[in-house]
Amino acid sequence: MKMKFKSSKNLDTAPVIQIFKQKINLRQSPYTCKGPVTNIRRVLICCTSRKLGNLLFITPLLQEVTATYPRCKIDLFVKGNLASEIFRNYNNIDQIIQLPKKPFTQPFRYLKFWLLIRQRDYDLAINADKKSLSGRLAVKFAHSRFKFFGNSLSESIAQIYFDFKHAAKAPVYDFRFAITEENIFDLTDRVPYLDLKLDLSELSNGRRILSKIVPEGKKVISLFTYGDKSLSSEWWEEFYEKIRLNFSDYTVIEILPFENVSKIGFKAMAFYSHDIREMGSVIANTSVFIGADSGIMHLASAARVPVIGLFNLTDPLKYGPYNSNSIPVETSDNNVDDIIEILETILLYRLQKK
Numbered sequence: 001m002k003m004k005f006k007s008s009k010n011l012d013t014a015p016v017i018q019i020f021k022q023k024i025n026l027r028q029s030p031y032t033c034k035g036p037v038t039n040i041r042r043v044l045i046c047c048t049s050r051k052l053g054n055l056l057f058i059t060p061l062l063q064e065v066t067a068t069y070p071r072c073k074i075d076l077f078v079k080g081n082l083a084s085e086i087f088r089n090y091n092n093i094d095q096i097i098q099l100p101k102k103p104f105t106q107p108f109r110y111l112k113f114w115l116l117i118r119q120r121d122y123d124l125a126i127n128a129d130k131k132s133l134s135g136r137l138a139v140k141f142a143h144s145r146f147k148f149f150g151n152s153l154s155e156s157i158a159q160i161y162f163d164f165k166h167a168a169k170a171p172v173y174d175f176r177f178a179i180t181e182e183n184i185f186d187l188t189d190r191v192p193y194l195d196l197k198l199d200l201s202e203l204s205n206g207r208r209i210l211s212k213i214v215p216e217g218k219k220v221i222s223l224f225t226y227g228d229k230s231l232s233s234e235w236w237e238e239f240y241e242k243i244r245l246n247f248s249d250y251t252v253i254e255i256l257p258f259e260n261v262s263k264i265g266f267k268a269m270a271f272y273s274h275d276i277r278e279m280g281s282v283i284a285n286t287s288v289f290i291g292a293d294s295g296i297m298h299l300a301s302a303a304r305v306p307v308i309g310l311f312n313l314t315d316p317l318k319y320g321p322y323n324s325n326s327i328p329v330e331t332s333d334n335n336v337d338d339i340i341e342i343l344e345t346i347l348l349y350r351l352q353k354k
Contacts, residue, residue: 037124037146037179040069042094044117044125046138050080050101052276052295053319056194056302057168058128059086060322063192064172065126066092068179077117077138085276089197117142124148128171152178165317168194193323196280196302206281210253213269218251221343222283222300224291225254225263230312231292231331236263239336246340247347255283255296288346290339293319301326306346308339325349 043065047058055078065074073094076083080101087093097113100106117125122144127135130150139147153164153174163169169191198206214220221243225236243252254262256272273279279296280303283289289300292310298321300307307321309328316328325346329339 040072040123040146042120042122042124043069043072043074044077044120044122044139044142044144045074045128046077046126046132046135046142047128048077048079048099048132048134048138049129050078050082052082052086053298054129054167055083055086056196056295056298058171059090059195059302060168060192061126061128061171061175062087062090062093063195064175066090067192068175072123075117075120075122077113082276086196088277089199114138114141119143126150126171126175129167130170130174148175148178150174163191163317165315166320166322167318168322193304194298194302195304196277196299198277198281198284198303202277202281203284205278206283206285209271209278209282210285213253213271214251219249220286221247221250221252222286222289222305223252223254223264223268224257224289224294224296224300226257226259226261227292227294227297231263231310233263233265235331235336237265237267239339240264240267242336242340243343246344250287250347253286255279255289255291257296288343290343297321308342308346310339 045058045061045065047055049055062074065072072092074092075095075097076087076093077097077099079099081098083096083098087096097116099113100110117138118141120143122142124146125139125142125144126148127139127150129135136149139149150171151174161173164173172191210220223240240252243250252268254264254266254268254270256262256270258274260272262270271282273282276299280299283300284303284305286305288306288308289297290308290310291297291300293314297307297309301321301323304323307323307326309316309321309326310331311320311328312331316330320328327342329342
């Protein structure tokens with residue numbers, strides 16, 4: 001299995017999907033339910049994006065649904081082949097229905113998977129992305145007692161949560177609002193973090209791989225220089241050199257993308273794996289991850305390592321790294337020295353915790 005993050009035609013723009021758009025908007029209520037949302041044994045969660053980051057964004061929702069309904073079994077309706085790896089250690093997932101990446105080259109297979117969500121009886125169907133037309137259509141099409149389309153919580157009410165805009169948190173807030181019978185101001189629990197659920201054997205394997213790359217006893221800073229085109233090779237090379245000068249007791253490794261490119265000219269020791277869980281396990285054994293907004297940045301968040309996410313073209317309020325001790329940094333407002341100072345603070349905090 002290879003990771004490919006190249007863009008392809010979005011299902012939401014396909015003519016066959018556009019046919020349903022007006023009807024869905026006219027007929028769809030924010031959520032469809034009759035009475036309290038109880039006795040939930042089988043759940044369908046729809047996320048029809050194939051991007052690594054977007055799939056990782058539903059891990060907080062999976063944890064929230066499982067915590068709310070511990071005995072439920074969950075089916076995922078997704079696109080592409082990454083989901084089976086990402087959610088491998090989520091034990092309550094029953095079936096992953098994976099739409100083909102290119103539906104128009106496999107129309108019958110594509111139709112077959114859509115029919116699967118109609119054949120099962122669900123207690124609850126959830127669209128994880130309210131802007132996804134195909135996700136809303138999937139919930140509409142599913143045979144379910146309760147249906148949440150992702151817009152249960154209006155944006156005006158959502159303003160009471162300062163972080164509602166975040167792509168990983170919004171589905172959880174929306175779910176909480178849809179099922180609650182309590183005052184919305186009492187819904188103050190932290191949203192679960194992104195979580196790849198790496199197990200002990202995977203973490204041990206990551207340590208073993210890292211030990212073959214890094215001198216014994218050296219702590220590690222991991223970089224991912226691919227992603228944000230606004231950060232030039234010159235910017236990254238300056239940043240890399242300042243890391244080397246200021247943190248001589250750390251070794252820098254560069255996590256390489258599928259495209260095998262480096263904006264620091266392969267000056268650091270490098271690591272690449274086509275296995276996203278193996279890549280996550282290596283990153284999990286480093287002290288901190290630094291990279292521009294990308295699927296790999298969110299993979300680092302899900303591996304539970306502190307992340308410095310670099311932002312310029314995308315919105316950090318929506319796509320910032322989400323776990324403890326992580327921070328989004330806008331490069332238009334912070335220069336290389338500012339980011340070095342942030343890195344020093346994070347590393348010092350980690351040392352103090354130990």
